[in-house]
Amino acid sequence: MKGKYEWDYFRHLELSYAFDQYDKANFMPDGTRTHDHDYSNRQHVVHALYSHSFGKNGLILGADFMHDYLTTYQFIDNSSHSQNNIDAFAQFDWNITPQLNIVGSARYDYFSASAKKALTARLAVVYKFPWMTFRANYASGFRAPTLKEMYMHFDMGNMGYMIIGNPDLEPEKSHNFNIAIERQNRIRNGSVLDGVYNFTLMGYCNIFDKRITTIDHTYEDMQSALYWNEDGVNVWGVDVSIGHFFDCGMTIKVNYSWMHETGNVLFSQFSQPRSHSLTWRLGYGHRFSRHYALDAALSGRSQGKPQSGRKDVDQGYTIWKLMLQHHVWRGVNINTAIDNLFNYKPKSYYYCSPLTKGTSFSIGLSVDLDKIF
Numbered sequence: 186m187k188g189k190y191e192w193d194y195f196r197h198l199e200l201s202y203a204f205d206q207y208d209k210a211n212f213m214p215d216g217t218r219t220h221d222h223d224y225s226n227r228q229h230v231v232h233a234l235y236s237h238s239f240g241k242n243g244l245i246l247g248a249d250f251m252h253d254y255l256t257t258y259q260f261i262d263n264s265s266h267s268q269n270n271i272d273a274f275a276q277f278d279w280n281i282t283p284q285l286n287i288v289g290s291a292r293y294d295y296f297s298a299s300a301k302k303a304l305t306a307r308l309a310v311v312y313k314f315p316w317m318t319f320r321a322n323y324a325s326g327f328r329a330p331t332l333k334e335m336y337m338h339f340d341m342g343n344m345g346y347m348i349i350g351n352p353d354l355e356p357e358k359s360h361n362f363n364i365a366i367e368r369q370n371r372i373r374n375g376s377v378l379d380g381v382y383n384f385t386l387m388g389y390c391n392i393f394d395k396r397i398t399t400i401d402h403t404y405e406d407m408q409s410a411l412y413w414n415e416d417g418v419n420v421w422g423v424d425v426s427i428g429h430f431f432d433c434g435m436t437i438k439v440n441y442s443w444m445h446e447t448g449n450v451l452f453s454q455f456s457q458p459r460s461h462s463l464t465w466r467l468g469y470g471h472r473f474s475r476h477y478a479l480d481a482a483l484s485g486r487s488q489g490k491p492q493s494g495r496k497d498v499d500q501g502y503t504i505w506k507l508m509l510q511h512h513v514w515r516g517v518n519i520n521t522a523i524d525n526l527f528n529y530k531p532k533s534y535y536y537c538s539p540l541t542k543g544t545s546f547s548i549g550l551s552v553d554l555d556k557i558f
Contacts, residue, residue: 268298296329347409363389418448461489516556
């Protein structure tokens, strides 16, 4: 349910309520309910949002309340747990000049199950120079542990591998900084380079405190994963993006990322941070006649070696993909693709391995009925 009230063009109030219930139950072939794997998750959510415009500037005030109830076979003895989540926030968007914009916000969160609360804030600045746009941003973050992260006690598919919750988990906190410069312009020289180009350079630093993850654990001689807080996780990185859209129909886009992480690099079961990552896309589109046009794209990605130095996970690799779309008649398109063009196969498959067993081919037909008739 949602209601909205407008005093005038500048002032709005929005109120909403949502209820969600998701249940699972097991039954025997004769229709008897077993009650051994029942699952029920119920959530009540109330949301309020007030906005007020002051010319080109804007103020937003809001609050949320959520009651979360969960009973599941993934808890010991099919027990149930619940918690109330409460938050309130405010944000002011200040357009000082046509070139300078500042956005500041603050938020308060409280989670009853872990009895944790936090005040977080964000400050973003944008300044538009004649030849580029400068952006700077700071944001603090907070995430309380979920009910499953605190109370789960579950044998994954009865395979003898346990996932165990930790009621002593502390909430995640973070400080995130980034600075970026952007430039977009058009070339009009009457040459093959005519078109629109863009360039973005961004550097960032994310500092995590008590990041929630899983660590290897043993439970009754069974291998298991235990939810745990991890300290000392910092992430630095630089992202570069370059694109050019030629008037002749060609497009070129290249993205490069450098990233360095301290903390959960060596012992992570699921991710392996890589220092270098590169993606690219070369495209071309042209109509050769009234009945035939072609859109072609050659794209790929290249991943560096894992920072951990582990040899039992996938090492650095490069994968290419070729896609051709043939517009053969009005509304009729033939789509062809070759994925993993050079038949790369991982030497070892792990959580972070690419999902491929070699080159794959596909062909499809699409018809736009509105264009035919």
